[in-house]
Amino acid sequence: DAKTTQPPSMDCAEGRAANLPCNHSTISGNEYVYWYRQIHSQGPQYIIHGLKNNETNEMASLIITEDRKSSTLILPHATLRDTAVYYCIVRVYGNDYKLSFGAGTTVTVRA
Amino acid sequence: NAGVTQTPKFQVLKTGQSMTLQCAQDMNHEYMSWYRQDPGMGLRLIHYSVGAGITDQGEVPNGYNVSRSTTEDFPLRLLSAAPSQTSVYFCASSNQGAQSSDTQYFGPGTRLTVL
Numbered sequence: 001d002a003k004t005t006q007p008p009s010m011d012c013a014e015g016r017a018a019n020l021p022c023n024h025s026t027i028s029g030n031e032y033v034y035w036y037r038q039i040h041s042q043g044p045q046y047i048i049h050g051l052k053n054n055e056t057n058e059m060a061s062l063i064i065t066e067d068r069k070s071s072t073l074i075l076p077h078a079t080l081r082d083t084a085v086y087y088c089i090v091r092v093y094g095n096d097y098k099l100s101f102g103a104g105t106t107v108t109v110r111a
Numbered sequence: 112n113a114g115v116t117q118t119p120k121f122q123v124l125k126t127g128q129s130m131t132l133q134c135a136q137d138m139n140h141e142y143m144s145w146y147r148q149d150p151g152m153g154l155r156l157i158h159y160s161v162g163a164g165i166t167d168q169g170e171v172p173n174g175y176n177v178s179r180s181t182t183e184d185f186p187l188r189l190l191s192a193a194p195s196q197t198s199v200y201f202c203a204s205s206n207q208g209a210q211s212s213d214t215q216y217f218g219p220g221t222r223l224t225v226l
Contacts (some may be wrong), residue, residue, distance in 0.1 A: 034214075041218025043201050044114075044154065087153065098144060098169060099215060102155030 009106040012082075018075040020105055022088030026071040031092055033064060033071045037084040038104070044087065047073065053068045078109045112137050117202050119130035123224045124192040132187040133220050134202030138207060142205045143185040144169070144215070145177065147198040160185055192225045199223070 005023040014020040024033065034049040047057055048062045050071075053061045061074040075082055087104040118133045136143065141162050145153035146169075157168030160179040174189040174196060185204075191194060201221050203215040 015167070036215075041199075043220055044215070045217070046214035049214070061204075087206075096161050098156050099154070100156070101146075103153050108122070 004088075004102055006088050006105045009108070012075075012078045012107060012109050014073045014075055014080060014109050014111050018078040018082065018107060018109070020073040020082065020086050020088075020107065021070065022073070023070045024088070027068050027090050028092075031090050032095055033062065033068075034089045034091065034099075035060070035062065035065070035073045036087045036089065036099075036101075037082075038073065039081075039084040044101070047086075074111075075107075078107075080109050080111065083107060083109045114138065115204055115216050117200075117218035117221050119177075119221060120166045120219070121222045123226065124189075125226055126193060128192050130189055130192065132189075132200055132202075132223075133188065134222065135183050135187045136202075136204040136216070137183065138206070138216065139182060139205035140206040140216075141182070142177065144203045144205075145175070145185070146201045147171065147196075148201065148220075149198050157187065157200075163203060173195060184205055189223075194225045197223060197225045 032049050032051050035047040036044040038044045048060050050062045064071045085106050086103040087101050115136045144159040145157040155171050157175050158177040158179045160166045163179050163182050166177050181187050199220045201220050202218040204216045
């Protein structure tokens with residue numbers, strides 16, 4: 001699986017959009033971009049995934065650049081409960097049972 | 112559905128002791144995995160299973176054994192506990208094949224301290 005690079009931390013004001021960048025310049029054509037988050041002391045939670053098109057669900061939006069070398073996770077209206085570590089993971093579809101987690105981005109939402 | 116359950120939530124062992132961390136899922140998922148997470152770090156894969164009777168090693172398998180006799184259960188055994196195995200252990204399951212469900216569901220974790 002291709003490696004990813006994320007900023008170690010970022011702050012966000014409550015109610016504002018949080019934009020989390022991820023660089024995956026060595027991504028292969030059959031690799032998907034997945035996002036998980038881990039709220040303190042809990043198990044990771046799936047957020048969203050995509051291949052090349054932008055995706056949106058009830059939790060977030062995922063914007064993938066045309067060359068697929070980077071992506072941005074958007075939390076449209078951050079709340080205090082969104083404070084967590086966010087992991088960007090690139091992998092071939094179907095290999096989710098052996099995910100490779102990096103250090104992620106620690107997002108702190110402030111009132 | 113209870114999802115993925117893990118027991119115990121907390122455990123303290125002495126060096127050299129053995130124990131089994133339990134993991135169960137009631138979603139009929141084929142795939143199950145064990146990860147460990149050390150303070151301030153991401154998760155690292157210990158062992159995984161793609162179905163009953165089939166297991167394989169992940170990134171950090173040394174000191175751990177697994178077995179998968181049923182679809183529901185995937186226990187992790189520490190053979191002879193060492194302080195370096197102090198960590199939080201997460202079990203996860205997933206079901207490959209249906210695109211909408213190609214995600215992992217994680218348990219709440221077991222916090223293990225080895226003295």
